[in-house]
Amino acid sequence: xxxxxxxxxxxxxxxSRGLGFATAAALVADGARxxxxxxxxxxxxxxxxxxxxxxRAVGLAADxxxxxxxxxLVETAVSGFGRLDGALLSVGGPPPGTVGxxxxxxxxxxxxxxxxxxxxxARTITGHVGEGAAVGLVLSSSARxxxxxxxxxxxxxxxxxxxxxxLADQHGPRGVRVFGLLPGRIATDRTRELDAAADEETRAxxxxxxxxxxxxxxxxxxxxxxxxxxxxxxxxxxxxxPVDGGALRTP
Numbered sequence: 001x002x003x004x005x006x007x008x009x010x011x012x013x014x015x016s017r018g019l020g021f022a023t024a025a026a027l028v029a030d031g032a033r034x035x036x037x038x039x040x041x042x043x044x045x046x047x048x049x050x051x052x053x054x055x056r057a058v059g060l061a062a063d064x065x066x067x068x069x070x071x072x073l074v075e076t077a078v079s080g081f082g083r084l085d086g087a088l089l090s091v092g093g094p095p096p097g098t099v100g101x102x103x104x105x106x107x108x109x110x111x112x113x114x115x116x117x118x119x120x121x122a123r124t125i126t127g128h129v130g131e132g133a134a135v136g137l138v139l140s141s142s143a144r145x146x147x148x149x150x151x152x153x154x155x156x157x158x159x160x161x162x163x164x165x166x167l168a169d170q171h172g173p174r175g176v177r178v179f180g181l182l183p184g185r186i187a188t189d190r191t192r193e194l195d196a197a198a199d200e201e202t203r204a205x206x207x208x209x210x211x212x213x214x215x216x217x218x219x220x221x222x223x224x225x226x227x228x229x230x231x232x233x234x235x236x237x238x239x240x241x242p243v244d245g246g247a248l249r250t251p
Contacts, residue, residue, distance in 0.1 A: 003226065012037070020090040026225065028057060094152035134233070137180045141184050145248060149194075172237060172238070184242065186243070
């Protein structure tokens with residue numbers, strides 16, 4: 001299938017590793033060009049090199065908690081490649097813990113980066129792009145069903161799912177699509193961190209609850225995200241798409 005990605009340009013935040021990098025790699029493999037961002041300049045430079053360097057990818061060290069970051073990402077895409085066709089907005093997950101155990105400061109920090117940072121970026125990019133563009137927000141299966149031990153994520157992700165829906169309603173008449181992705185247990189550094197904090201019984205129970213019987217690979221997520229960002233998915237908007245091996249128990 002020709003996804004229609006040739007020479008299109010996408011911003012990928014959290015793009016130096018994990019789900020973001022896997023998506024950037026899938027986009028580049030199908031002919032797109034990407035602006036990858038992350039907080040660590042060394043990680044960004046390494047990601048750009050692995051994606052093929054100049055002509056295929058450019059990098060920008062940025063933190064979505066910074067109110068100026070979205071405008072800088074747009075400017076980097078336009079100055080580097082002459083256009084912008086959308087974005088995958090991936091932000092690192094908040095710290096584990098229950099709602100009762102999380103401190104006010106942890107909530108504030110997570111709100112600034114995970115929630116408000118994503119909202120600002122989505123608002124800025126959807127306002128800049130034109131017909132045929134797409135913006136995807138990487139959320140979590142906690143947007144539909146709470147995950148034990150991830151209280152802050154359980155509180156913030158459902159709100160972002162509704163933000164995606166609202167933006168899809170607002171920009172749909174201009175031909176701009178907005179959607180969310182709900183990764184389940186994908187074999188990333190974040191998942192390994194969560195597993196390390198759990199006992200063996202909990203890890204086994206988590207794995208047994210996945211109908212496919214295994215964790216997903218980042219590349220499996222990246223291919224789904226690249227398809228949804230592409231013109232081939234031109235009638236998909238205002239929804240959330242699970243990539244979780246069937247783990248969610250809601251339709």
